[in-house]
Amino acid sequence: MTARRSVNRNIVVLTLAQALGAAGPPIVFSLGGLVGQRLSEDPALITLPVSLFNLGLALGTLPAGALVRRGGRRNAYLLGALLGVAGGCLAAAGIILESFAAFCLGTFASGAYAAFVQSYRFAAADGLEEPQRAKAISFVMVGGLLAAVIGPQIVIWTKGAVEGAPFAGSFLGQAALGLLALPVLLLLRQPAAERSGPRGEGRSLGAFLRMPRYILAVGAGVVSYGLMTFVMTAAPIAMVGHGHSVDHAALGIQWHVLAMFGPSFFTGQLIARFGKETITAAGLLLIAGSAVLALTGLGLHTFWGSLILLGLGWNFGFIGATAMITDCHSPAERGVAQGANDFIVFGLVAAASFFSGSLLHSSGWSMVNWVVFPAVALVVVPLLWRIGSAGSAPTLVSRTKP
Template sequence: MSFANPAPAIDDRLAKRNALLLAMAQAVGAASASIVIISGSLVGYMLLDESKSWATVPVSAMVLGTAIGTLPAGMIMRRFGRRVGFMGACLVAVLAGLLAAFAIFIEDFLLFSIGAALTGFANAFAQQYRFAAADTASDAFKPKAISWVMAGGVLAGIVGPQTVIWTKDAFDPILFAGTYVAQAGLALVALMFVAFLKIPKPAYVRGAPTGGRPLREILRQPRFIVSAACAVTTYALMSLVMTATPLAMIACGLSETDAALGIQWHVLAMFGPSFFTGSLIARFGKERIVAIGLALLAGCSIVALMGLDLAHFWIALVLLGLGWNFGFIGATAMLTETYRPEERNMVQATNDFFVFGVVAFASFSSGQLLDVFGWATINWMVFPFVVLCMVLLGWLLTHERRNLPV
C-alpha cells in the first residue's frame, strides 16, 4: 500500500515576522499623521496673526504631501527595495518633526506647513506597509498579513493623542514644540523596526528580465478598476465626513471634549477590527467584506441624518470607522490579485496616488461644503457613491463568473 506524498505546506514564518515588524512600525509611524491631525490646526491658528481661516492648511498640506509622495514611493522601492525605501521615509519623518518644531519656535507658519507636508510625504511610504506585509505571504495569509499591519493603527490611535497630551507643554510657554520633537523620536523608533525587515528584492531589481506588463494594461483590468474605485470611495467618504463632524458637533452646541472623544472612538473603530478583518475576508471573500464596509458607511449617514444629539454623532463616527476598515482593507486585498510580483510597486503606488489624491481634495473641501451647504448635505452625498460602488462590485462578480476575457 502506497501513499502519495502530501503537498508541502507553505511556510509563512518570514511573512509573519515581517507583518509583526510592520505592524509595530505602523503603530508609531502612523502616530505622526494623527499628531498633525490633532494639533496642526491649533498650531496654525496660533502662528497666524490674520486670516485665521487658513489655520487648517497644515493638515491639508499633510494630506497633499501623502498624495504627492505615492508615486515616488513606488519608484524608489522598485529601484532600491522595500527596506531602503521605508528607512529613508523614516529619516524624512524625523526631519519633518524637527522642522515643524523649529517653525513653532520661530513662529513661521509657512515653514510649519512645509514640515506637515513632509510628514505626509513620509506617510506615503508608510501607506505601503500593508502591501509589503503581503509580499512574502502565501495567498492564504495575505489578507491576515494586511490586517495585522492595519491593526497597528489601533496603537497609533492611542500613541498619537497621548503624545500630544504629554508633550504639548514640554517647552512651555511655547506650546506644541515638544510634540513635534516627540514626533521625530517616534519616527526613529519606526526606523528601528523597518531596519530588521527581510523582504527579498524581486528579480527585476537584481537584473533579471522584468516580464511586467505596461501599466496601462494593468489599470484596464476590471478587478483593478473596481478595487481602486472602492478604495478611493471608502477613504474619501471617511475623510469627508470625519473632517466635518467635529465642526458640526461644535456648531450644534456640543463641546470640544465631546468632539475629541468622538474622534477617538472613530479611530479605534477604524483600526480595532483589523485583528479579525483578515479572517473575515478569508471566510466570506473580499467582495462581501467591501460591500459590508460600504453598507456601514451608508449606515453612518443614516444615523447622522436622524438627529443632532451627542449619541447620533458618536454612533455615526463609530459606523464610519468600521465602514472604512472593512471597505479599505477588503479593497486592498482585492488589489493584490491584479498584479505580478515584478509589477507590484508601481501598481500599488498608482493605487495610492488615486486614493490620496481624492482624499486630499475631500480634506480641502470638507469645511467649505459644511459651511455652504450644511451637515445634512454632506451626509446625503455619501449615498450615491456607495450605490455606485455596490453596482461595480455586482458587475465585477457577474463578469468574472461568466469568464469573460479581461
C-alpha cells in the same frame, strides 16, 4: 533563517512600525484644522494643513515605490521615518513661530512619511500565496490599534507642553514617533523573492487602467479612504464649533482610529469566508450608516458614534479594496499596480480633505455628511453587480494575463 520565518518576522516588524507610523496621522487630523483656524487669516484655508498632509501622502507614493524598487523596502522605510521626524519638527516650529506656511510644510512632510507607512500593508504580502495575503495585510493593520491610542493620547498629554505655543508639544511627540520607528525598521529583512527580483516584464499602467476589476478596486479604495478623510477632517472642527472641548475631539478621533484598526483581527478571515467584494461593499454601507447617524444630532455621543461607524466602514472597505488590488497583478507588476493605486487614491483623498474644510465653512456639518451617499452609491452598485454575477475572485491566470 527560512523563507517562511523571514516572512513572519517581517510581518511582526511591520506591525510594530505601523503602530508608530500610523500614530502620526491622528495628531494631524485632530489638530491640523484647529491650528489652521488659529494661524490662517482665511477661514476657507483652515483645513489646508490636513489637505497638504494628504497631498504629501499622494505625491509620496510614487517616489516611495521607486525607492523600494531601487534600494529595497528597509532602506526606503528608514528614509520615510526620517521624513516623519522632520515633518513633526517643522510643524512644531510653525506653531512656535506662528508661521502658517511652516506648519503646512511640516504636515506635508508628515504626509510623505505616511506614504511609506501606507505601503507596509503591501510589504506584508511579499512572499505569500494568495490565500494568506489578506490575512497578512489585516494583521499588519492591527498595529493601528496601538496607533489609535498613542496618537490621541500624545495630543491630550502634550498639547500644552510648550508654553505659549498650544499643540507644538504634540507635533514634537509626532517627531519622536518617527525616531522610535528607526530601530524597529532596522529589523526588517528583504524576502528572497525580492532579492532575486520579479520575473517577467509585466503589463503597463495603461493595461491596468483598462482592467474593470482593477478600476473597481481603485474606486473602492478612493471612496472608502476619501470619505473617511472627508468626514474626519471636518469632525474635530465641527465638534469644537458646537461646544465640545478639544480633548473630546481628540478622544473622538481616538475612538474613530480604534474602530479603523480594531476589526483587523478578523477582517482577513471575513474576506476569506465571504469574498473581497462583499466585505468591501459592507464597509461602504457602514460609512453611509455613519452619515445617517451624524445627521441625527450634534451631541457628543452622536459625533463619537458616527466616527466609530466611519472607522469600521473604512476598515472593511479599504482592506477589502487593497486585497482586490493584490489579485490584479503578478509579482513583476506590483510596483506599477500598487504605486498607481496609491497615487490615485491619496491624490483624490487630498482633494477631498481640502473640499471638506470649504464645505464645512460654507454649508455646515450636515452637508458634509449628505455628500457621503452619492459617493457610496457610485461604487456599491458595481460591487453588488459583480458579487451577483461573478462571485469568486479571479485566479492567478487572470492576474498574469491582460
